[in-house]
Amino acid sequence: MAALIAPSILSADFANLERDLNAISTADYAHVDVMDNHFVPNLTLGLPVFERLAQVSPVPIDAHLMIEDPDRWAPAYAEAGAASVTFHAEAAAAPVRLARELRRLGARAGLALRPATPVEPFLDLLAEVDMILVMTVEPGFGGQSFIEGTLPKIRRAREAVSASGLDVWIQVDGGVSRSTIERAADAGANVFVAGSAVYGAESVPGEIEALRALADAAHAH
Numbered sequence: 001m002a003a004l005i006a007p008s009i010l011s012a013d014f015a016n017l018e019r020d021l022n023a024i025s026t027a028d029y030a031h032v033d034v035m036d037n038h039f040v041p042n043l044t045l046g047l048p049v050f051e052r053l054a055q056v057s058p059v060p061i062d063a064h065l066m067i068e069d070p071d072r073w074a075p076a077y078a079e080a081g082a083a084s085v086t087f088h089a090e091a092a093a094a095p096v097r098l099a100r101e102l103r104r105l106g107a108r109a110g111l112a113l114r115p116a117t118p119v120e121p122f123l124d125l126l127a128e129v130d131m132i133l134v135m136t137v138e139p140g141f142g143g144q145s146f147i148e149g150t151l152p153k154i155r156r157a158r159e160a161v162s163a164s165g166l167d168v169w170i171q172v173d174g175g176v177s178r179s180t181i182e183r184a185a186d187a188g189a190n191v192f193v194a195g196s197a198v199y200g201a202e203s204v205p206g207e208i209e210a211l212r213a214l215a216d217a218a219h220a221h
């Protein structure tokens with residue numbers, strides 16, 4: 001299981017998004033956080049900006065929609081060119097219908113869970129999604145500390161995916177850094193979102209490589 005690194009542009013310079021996307025050209029994905037100030041108490045960007053990011057990004061875009069009513073809005077992000085669109089289980093009215101629609105539009109479908117949302121109700125639906133995002137902080141802001149209590153949930157999700165024989169990715173987002181990535185990888189995550197750790201580093205490509213190496217080494221144990 002190769003570790004995939006998805007730097008979050010929430011920690012980029014919003015006046016220089018194209019430059020800061022080019023800075024992560026060695027990453028596997030660019031993680032774009034869409035926040036509506038309703039589902040989370042923060043506001044980032046919407047479709048018009050997203051469409052341009054998808055056009056100029058050197059790497060595929062992994063959209064994380066922290067918005068209400070994703071049933072209505074998420075398909076447009078797939079149409080705008082997102083390689084992967086992740087919506088929140090707590091916000092979706094019909095998650096299976098929405099995941100099927102995203103796949104029909106050619107995107108990977110991701111289901112996100114806030115730290116307090118259990119994964120168990122969704123384990124029978126693994127065949128309907130391409131990725132489970134276990135939030136390792138409360139969504140809304142970068143720079144928070146990793147919630148260690150989410151590790152058992154990552155582990156249970158990985159065990160269920162392995163038992164199913166399906167290739168469902170498990171992503172972690174929030175507080176991922178050199179000091180936490182190994183524990184998340186050991187618990188079974190294979191896609192790692194990191195905002196402040198990457199964009200705050202002295203060398204952005206160096207940090208991407210260091211995170212990837214640590215996660216790969218943890219997987220190898």
Ligand SMILES: O=C(CO)[C@H](O)[C@H](O)COP(=O)(O)O
Nearest residue numbers: 008139140142143175195196
């Ligand atoms: O979804 C998020 C917060 O809700 C983000 O992806 C956030 O950018 C993670 O940042 P950091 O790596 O600094 O914790």
